Amino acid sequence: DAGVTQSPTHLIKTRGQQVTLRCSPKSGHDTVSWYQQALGQGPQFIFQYYEEEERQRGNFPDRFSGHQFPNYSSELNVNALLLGDSALYLCASSPTTQASLYNEQFFGPGTRLTVL
Amino acid sequence: GNSVTQMEGPVTLSEEAFLTINCTYTATGYPSLFWYVQYPGEGLQLLLKATKADDKGSNKGFEATYRKETTSFHLEKGSVQVSDSAVYFCALSDPNQGGKLIFGQGTELSVKP
Numbered sequence: 001d002a003g004v005t006q007s008p009t010h011l012i013k014t015r016g017q018q019v020t021l022r023c024s025p026k027s028g029h030d031t032v033s034w035y036q037q038a039l040g041q042g043p044q045f046i047f048q049y050y051e052e053e054e055r056q057r058g059n060f061p062d063r064f065s066g067h068q069f070p071n072y073s074s075e076l077n078v079n080a081l082l083l084g085d086s087a088l089y090l091c092a093s094s095p096t097t098q099a100s101l102y103n104e105q106f107f108g109p110g111t112r113l114t115v116l
Numbered sequence: 117g118n119s120v121t122q123m124e125g126p127v128t129l130s131e132e133a134f135l136t137i138n139c140t141y142t143a144t145g146y147p148s149l150f151w152y153v154q155y156p157g158e159g160l161q162l163l164l165k166a167t168k169a170d171d172k173g174s175n176k177g178f179e180a181t182y183r184k185e186t187t188s189f190h191l192e193k194g195s196v197q198v199s200d201s202a203v204y205f206c207a208l209s210d211p212n213q214g215g216k217l218i219f220g221q222g223t224e225l226s227v228k229p
Contacts, residue, residue, distance in 0.1 A: 004159075031215060033215060033216065033217075035217075040221075040222075041221055041222070042120075042205055042207075042219030042220050042221045042222050043160070043205075043217070043219050044219075045216040045217065045218070048214065048215045048216065050215075055214065055215065056214040056215060056216055058216065090159055090160065092160075092217075094215065104148075104150070104162060104165060105162075105215075105217060106162070107152075107159040107160040107161070108159050109158055109159040110158075110159045
């Protein structure tokens with residue numbers, strides 16, 4: 001059973017560009033969350049998708065947007081990249097069951113984004 | 117709002133030493149508490165969890181007890197190994213606030229042979 005997968009592994013962009021990161025959730029999971037982890041910091045919640053809709057959002061600007069597809073995979077889009085967007089972007093998935101109320105999330109390996 | 121505070125690192129120990137990493141939280145409801153571990157160059161792995169007061173989570177020799185009276189969830193291991201070297205994150209999730217995890221800043225552990 002494949003866990004959470006993310007692509008690409010690494011990405012280098014320049015300021016002002018746009019980027020799309022991809023995530024496939026663990027089998028049987030229908031909820032996908034995205035986190036940004038700056039160097040030396042804990043992950044910060046960006047948003048969560050369920051049934052192809054954004055269910056919850058953290059304190060991130062509108063430059064950060066996402067999408068969830070019918071197969072539960074998800075994309076994170078960042079427009080007008082800033083130097084400060086350089087970080088590890090983590091995708092996490094969870095099932096929408098009673099157990100998920102306690103929010104055990106499974107994380108992918110992340111995409112390392114560098115903005116020059 | 118909800119928050120998590122961890123002891124600052126890095127923590128450097130000799131092999132077989134006792135480990136404690138302190139974690140305290142602030143929450144308005146009754147959160148679930150987690151410890152995640154991140155090995156170099158990798159994503160996060162769930163190490164253990166506790167979903168209500170006085171629960172003890174345990175895994176791979178690590179333990180943490182959900183202490184509501186002190187709002188703490190300290191991570192302990194009796195005898196660390198070199199392979200335990202990693203960054204450890206304490207996190208909470210409040211079921212009344214949807215699905216997001218709130219993380220502490222992480223504590224880097226380095227175990228020397």
